[in-house]
Amino acid sequence: MAEHGETLIEKIAEKIRSDDSSSSDSDDEKNHKSSSDSSLKSKIHRLFGREKPLHQVFGGGKPADLFLWRDKKASALVLGVATAIWVLFELMEYHLLTLVCHSLILSLALLFLWANASTFINKSPPHIPQVSIPEDLAVNVALSLRFEINRALASLREIALGRDLKKFLSVIAGLWVVSILGGCLNFLTLFYIVFVLLHTVPFIYEKYEDKIDSFGEKASAEIKKQYAILDSKVLSKIPKGPLKDKKH
Known part of the structure; x- marks a missing residue:
């Protein structure tokens, strides 16, 4: 009985050692695989020499969330509104000035009727908030627009001086493609x-x-x-x- 118990204990110990060695081998394989994957990813050169994540390339924040569908409801809503506007103006041939006037007529008529009907039904008239453009926002938008226009003019000047032939040819090709698209499609x-x-x-x-x-x-x-x-x-x-x- 003692010898049988000792052989049983030796078998259990050998099985534990074999399990540990196999688990360590599997861990080594996983580590080697992950390191090879990371080295493979590091070897891949990103498009246009990009080093930052795509979310940071788009500036981060809400615009990047919309373009990358981080907030699916907001992205779908924005794309749906843009599609509705395109169908309304392009397919149904509705005009912008007509749409603005009709929307203002409908809004003013509803608010006017609500304000006058509230006196008969003993309810307070609708509260219409005062809307105004902040001065800081207007100044920041103007400064950003000025910076981008000046940078574009500086780039055009460098191209016109003939210092970078590759950039000159790429700009000419891009403008040519845009001109073809502009002739086939409206704005x-x-x-x-x-x-x-x-x-x-x-x-x-x-x-x-x-x-x-x-x-x-x-x-x-x-x-x-x-x-x-x-x-x-x-x-x-x-x-x-x-x-x-x-x-x-």
Whole structure:
């Protein structure tokens, strides 16, 4: 009996040791897998040299939450309102000035009837809050708009001086594409398409970020290769503008 008890204890101890070794091996495999995944993610170059998370790229806060569908109800509401406006003005051919006048007529008529009917039913008239634009908000918007316009003008000046041929060609190509779209679509439809893209493309990109970045890295390498061939054969032979501004 004693020998049988000792052999049973030895078997249990060996089983525990084998379980511990297998669990440690599985932990090592998990750690190795997680480290390999993290190293693989670190090797992937983000699009446009992005280093921050996509939420911070969009400025954070409520606008980023809307574009990335962090608040699904608010994003769906905004997209639904934009779709309703596009259908109202584009498909039903309703005019903005007509809509504003009809809305004001309806609102003023309802408030006027409510205010006069409250005297007969012994109820207080509706409280209409006073709406005014704060001075700080108007100043901040004007300063931000001024900064963006000045930056755009400075970029256009740098391009016009001929210092960056690659940027010049990209801007020309972008303006050419916008001109084609403007000839095919009106401003409201173009604005609606851009609005829908802002509510769909960032969300899809964030969901499949690693795959898209990996594909973008390969495409960027191929574009650089083709641009190098074009630069060596054609662009390098084009005379460039002055490198420095003339001082008066």
